[in-house]
Amino acid sequence: MGAWVELYVPVLVAAHAFAAFFLVRVLLIVYKPAGRGNGQSASGGKAKLADGGKSDAKMGGGAAAAPGAPSALAVGAAPASGPPPPSSVGDDGPPAGLLGPDPQAVPPKDSCLILRRLTTNLNLRPLLLEWADLGCAYDTSGGTKVVLERVYGQAEPGEMLALMGPSGAGKSTLMDIISARKSVGRLTGTVFVNGVPRGPDFGRRTAYVPQNDNFLPTMTVHETASYYAALLLPRSWVPAQRRERVGLVLAAMGLSHTENTLVGGMLPGGIMLRGLSGGERKRLSIATGIISTPAIVFLDEPTSGLDAFAALSVMRYMQAMAHRGGHTVIASIHQPRAAIWAMFDTALVLSAGLLVYFGPREGMVPWFASLGYPYDAEMHGVPSDWVMDLVNVGFHKPQKYYGRMISTKEELRAASAAFVASYLAERGAGAAEDGRADGGDKSGGRAGRQPPLAALPAPSHPLPLQADGGAPHPQHPQHPRRKSARFLSSAAPQQPPADSERDGDIEAPRHAAAAAAPPTPPPLPLPPLTVPSPPANGGTAAAGPGGQPPRTPLPADKVAAFQAVVDRHARITEGGGGGKGAARGGKGRGGGVWRAAAAAATCGLYGRGAGGGGGDWGSDADGDGDEWEAPAAASPRRRHTLGHRASHRRPGWLTQFRVLMWRELLAVTRNPADVAGRMLIFAWIAVLTGLIYYNLGDTLEDLRSRLNVLFLQPTIFLLLPYVYMSLYTADKQYYVADAAAKLYAPSAYYAAKTVAVLPFAVLNVVAFSWILYGMAGLRREAVPVVANGAISALLYLIAAQVLAFAAAVTPNQDLAFMVAIAWTAVNLLMSNFMVRYADMTQVWLSQLRYISAMGFAFEGYSIAEFVGGSYSCAGGLASDILGYLPTFLPNTPAVSSPLVRGVLTNPGPDCVIDLGSILTYFGIAKPLWLVFVILIGYLAVLHVATYFAYLGLARKERR
Numbered sequence: 001m002g003a004w005v006e007l008y009v010p011v012l013v014a015a016h017a018f019a020a021f022f023l024v025r026v027l028l029i030v031y032k033p034a035g036r037g038n039g040q041s042a043s044g045g046k047a048k049l050a051d052g053g054k055s056d057a058k059m060g061g062g063a064a065a066a067p068g069a070p071s072a073l074a075v076g077a078a079p080a081s082g083p084p085p086p087s088s089v090g091d092d093g094p095p096a097g098l099l100g101p102d103p104q105a106v107p108p109k110d111s112c113l114i115l116r117r118l119t120t121n122l123n124l125r126p127l128l129l130e131w132a133d134l135g136c137a138y139d140t141s142g143g144t145k146v147v148l149e150r151v152y153g154q155a156e157p158g159e160m161l162a163l164m165g166p167s168g169a170g171k172s173t174l175m176d177i178i179s180a181r182k183s184v185g186r187l188t189g190t191v192f193v194n195g196v197p198r199g200p201d202f203g204r205r206t207a208y209v210p211q212n213d214n215f216l217p218t219m220t221v222h223e224t225a226s227y228y229a230a231l232l233l234p235r236s237w238v239p240a241q242r243r244e245r246v247g248l249v250l251a252a253m254g255l256s257h258t259e260n261t262l263v264g265g266m267l268p269g270g271i272m273l274r275g276l277s278g279g280e281r282k283r284l285s286i287a288t289g290i291i292s293t294p295a296i297v298f299l300d301e302p303t304s305g306l307d308a309f310a311a312l313s314v315m316r317y318m319q320a321m322a323h324r325g326g327h328t329v330i331a332s333i334h335q336p337r338a339a340i341w342a343m344f345d346t347a348l349v350l351s352a353g354l355l356v357y358f359g360p361r362e363g364m365v366p367w368f369a370s371l372g373y374p375y376d377a378e379m380h381g382v383p384s385d386w387v388m389d390l391v392n393v394g395f396h397k398p399q400k401y402y403g404r405m406i407s408t409k410e411e412l413r414a415a416s417a418a419f420v421a422s423y424l425a426e427r428g429a430g431a432a433e434d435g436r437a438d439g440g441d442k443s444g445g446r447a448g449r450q451p452p453l454a455a456l457p458a459p460s461h462p463l464p465l466q467a468d469g470g471a472p473h474p475q476h477p478q479h480p481r482r483k484s485a486r487f488l489s490s491a492a493p494q495q496p497p498a499d500s501e502r503d504g505d506i507e508a509p510r511h512a513a514a515a516a517a518p519p520t521p522p523p524l525p526l527p528p529l530t531v532p533s534p535p536a537n538g539g540t541a542a543a544g545p546g547g548q549p550p551r552t553p554l555p556a557d558k559v560a561a562f563q564a565v566v567d568r569h570a571r572i573t574e575g576g577g578g579g580k581g582a583a584r585g586g587k588g589r590g591g592g593v594w595r596a597a598a599a600a601a602t603c604g605l606y607g608r609g610a611g612g613g614g615g616d617w618g619s620d621a622d623g624d625g626d627e628w629e630a631p632a633a634a635s636p637r638r639r640h641t642l643g644h645r646a647s648h649r650r651p652g653w654l655t656q657f658r659v660l661m662w663r664e665l666l667a668v669t670r671n672p673a674d675v676a677g678r679m680l681i682f683a684w685i686a687v688l689t690g691l692i693y694y695n696l697g698d699t700l701e702d703l704r705s706r707l708n709v710l711f712l713q714p715t716i717f718l719l720l721p722y723v724y725m726s727l728y729t730a731d732k733q734y735y736v737a738d739a740a741a742k743l744y745a746p747s748a749y750y751a752a753k754t755v756a757v758l759p760f761a762v763l764n765v766v767a768f769s770w771i772l773y774g775m776a777g778l779r780r781e782a783v784p785v786v787a788n789g790a791i792s793a794l795l796y797l798i799a800a801q802v803l804a805f806a807a808a809v810t811p812n813q814d815l816a817f818m819v820a821i822a823w824t825a826v827n828l829l830m831s832n833f834m835v836r837y838a839d840m841t842q843v844w845l846s847q848l849r850y851i852s853a854m855g856f857a858f859e860g861y862s863i864a865e866f867v868g869g870s871y872s873c874a875g876g877l878a879s880d881i882l883g884y885l886p887t888f889l890p891n892t893p894a895v896s897s898p899l900v901r902g903v904l905t906n907p908g909p910d911c912v913i914d915l916g917s918i919l920t921y922f923g924i925a926k927p928l929w930l931v932f933v934i935l936i937g938y939l940a941v942l943h944v945a946t947y948f949a950y951l952g953l954a955r956k957e958r959r
């Protein structure tokens with residue numbers, strides 16, 4: 001007996017040791033030694049992710065430790081354990097990485113080196129994104145709600161495009177559509193990539209940086225980037241390549257000094273974890289977005305929630321990504337400050353779902369002026385603020401404060417119609433659209449469906465479109481020459497902008513001048529393209545005079561190649577070539593690349609083929625445009641062996657599973673509320689219950705207490721998971737965000753999540769079960785002990801799974817609680833303990849017993865405890881019960897008679913209580929194995945239901 005009673009002692013000690021281990025580990029992470037990254041000391045020091053779990057590289061090796069990582073990364077990369085570099089002090093301090101000391105100046109050689117390294121193995125293949133006649137409507141109870149109508153536009157490589165408009169204008173809707181994330185609403189129109197309708201691989205070549213990131217607070221910056229690297233980089237990459245990549249993107253975003261810092265934030269359960277600043281978080285978002293060198297980066301409100309300096313810092317990084325890295329950056333943005341507004345090349349303005357402007361940033365003011373809405377710098381301030389006021393028709397705008405404004409929906413419609421008409425007229429709408437419809441019949445010919453121009457309402461003000469002998473006015477933002485010239489001129493070596501522009505206050509003087517004298521159209525011919533000389537050693541180009549890299553003329557064949565692309569692009573965009581052949585002719589060679597070429601020229605990226613073995617911009621040998629380049633570092637033979645499709649696919653299911661397991665284990669083991677807290681709660685509740693029912697004997701009263709224990713035990717297992725409802729809802733949020741980004745297969749996530757949490761859950765429950773079992777002194781035989789632990793584990797897993805299911809199928813936590821509580825109540829009522837099924841007045845209700853996992857568990861516990869057992873009753877009834885009998889049966893004098901009392905107090909030495917009769921009393925006739933089968937089946941059904949709920953979540957839209 002003694003051995004069984006003491007079983008709980010080692011279990012209790014082990015439970016506390018387990019909790020203490022994880023608690024100390026977490027405390028070491030949170031309260032790091034001064035001067036070190038707060039993830040470093042407690043991380044265990046192992047980064048298992050970027051290298052696919054095969055390496056034991058110390059966390060924080062990152063860029064500095066990665067083999068082959070350029071030494072010049074020190075621009076933004078401090079040694080992991082050292083103090084931050086001077087250039088990256090403070091939370092959002094002087095930006096490092098791509099920007100260098102003066103973000104407006106010609107990039108320093110180090111930032112170019114970072115960019116070059118960033119594109120060495122994953123060639124950035126620029127995409128020209130165009131959208132035509134986009135619309136979106138919702139069917140609501142009040143009828144059809146049109147939220148987007150006839151929206152056109154395009155975004156070119158190396159360009160920053162601002163999506164602007166008042167709240168509810170449709171910016172997010174538009175961005176969701178063009179980024180291929182939109183899954184609800186009635187959508188119309190077509191999105192073109194490099195002149196043909198968007199293909200299924202589009203998502204892999206673009207990145208979407210949501211407004212609110214989706215990082216686990218308990219992961220370090222390096223681990224977070226490694227996680228994305230492991231899921232997004234080609235499966236053919238070796239661990240060293242992935243590690244180097246992680247170091248590079250962190251260096252590029254100026255985050256190297258934070259590599260070992262926890263991301264931080266609110267843990268599920270309410271504990272606040274110190275971590276990155278808002279600006280650093282945003283930069284980490286961007287870093288994870290660009291890890292696979294996406295051609296287009298979509299940013300949803302990148303500056304929201306940031307202070308002015310952090311916002312500027314983030315946008316400077318994005319500007320560097322576009323202008324120096326050749327990425328296309330599309331950002332929805334609310335009233336940017338002047339300096340941020342000045343960073344954008346183009347702007348698209350929406351209001352109430354209508355397109356009112358798309359074109360060069362500088363062209364916006366003249367365009368609206370041409371409609372009769374003049375801009376006055378003194379009165380209106382920054383043009384970006386003014387245009388938001390101008391197009392917002394939801395409020396009264398007195399002319400003396402606002403000047404002439406668009407005030408009514410009709411005026412807004414007219415302004416939109418005027419813009420769309422001019423846009424289509426300039427692009428030769430008919431030819432272009434017909435050509436595309438032909439070239440991409442997958443669109444169902446939708447592109448050509450917009451009404452003829454004649455059907456559009458006339459603009460309320462004369463447009464300056466026909467001012468030049470029938471040709472579009474050169475000042476008009478959509479003038480092809482002006483537009484082309486903008487991009488072509490950007491291919492020239494960049495000059496530091498004027499001070500006024502650097503401050504962002506560029507519109508007022510420039511457009512005041514523009515109003516006085518129309519600018520002459522810029523020259524069409526290509527300016528000479530130049531690139532820095534590729535260094536012989538593949539390293540940094542030597543600095544030329546004034547600190548700039550020396551520039552040499554681009555080889556004639558490269559100029560010809562650029563010219564060909566420009567010409568082809570001109571055909572596509574202006575409808576000159578039209579048609580299937582023209583559109584498809586350039587497929588796989590990268591669409592409009594002049595901006596990217598400018599970036600390449602700026603940073604010498606184009607020449608990296610000579611220095612680092614990379615290929616051309618946009619090269620894609622098979623022309624399908626959907627795979628990465630082979631790693632440049634590989635030998636020609638290896639590159640050939642790797643092929644294009646087989647070697648550059650994203651990691652397979654097993655790798656995803658392994659990576660997700662790694663993340664789940666981090667999430668579980670680094671959340672003190674999750675791992676240590678859970679174990680302590682289980683252990684202490686077991687001790688409390690055990691003390692109340694300590695060392696039960698075998699009298700009739702003890703028998704009643706044993707039954708109570710068998711009822712309490714499952715009740716606690718039903719209730720305990722509620723403490724962690726926040727974890728279930730948090731899991732859902734992480735999953736939904738990752739699913740929207742198509743980071744992994746839902747099945748890989750589900751399997752990893754299930755397997756990762758299983759051992760912890762089982763340990764907690766078994767500890768509880770055996771502590772209580774031992775303290776209460778339940779049946780001391782091996783089979784009942786094991787059966788009690790196993791039934792407990794199954795019931796707890798079922799209860800937890802119900803919560804996970806409830807969190808998955810309901811839109812918010814309150815509803816999830818309601819669903820789960822309803823289930824728990826039915827379980828308790830149908831436990832067969834408080835009221836037997838046979839005793840129910842409404843017997844038909846007892847059919848609910850089949851959904852009561854607790855009822856089955858109670859049966860199992862009872863079978864294990866009582867079947868085949870008996871107690872001796874030779875001692876008779878206890879004296880207190882005897883004394884109670886006359887009170888309980890006041891009109892039955894027989895109970896007080898000496899004969900009856902003699903039988904009850906001394907029933908004879910052979911008196912036994914058959915414990916099996918208890919099972920009969922409760923109507924339990926199942927064998928124990930059947931209870932296990934039922935509980936396992938119950939759990940399996942719940943898993944299937946939850947998995948399908950998660951599949952449904954993956955299809956939902958997420959903002």
Ligand SMILES: Nc1ncnc2c1ncn2[C@@H]1O[C@H](COP(=O)(O)OP(=O)(O)OP(=O)(O)O)[C@@H](O)[C@H]1O
Pocket residue numbers: 138140145147165166167168169170171172173174184
């Ligand atoms: N599922 C939906 N059903 C009905 N209307 C919707 C739905 N989703 C969005 N809308 C409506 O579409 C319009 C455009 O929304 P959207 O979020 O694109 O605007 P926004 O310009 O991004 O606004 P904000 O700047 O406030 O984020 C809004 O009026 C919004 O209420």
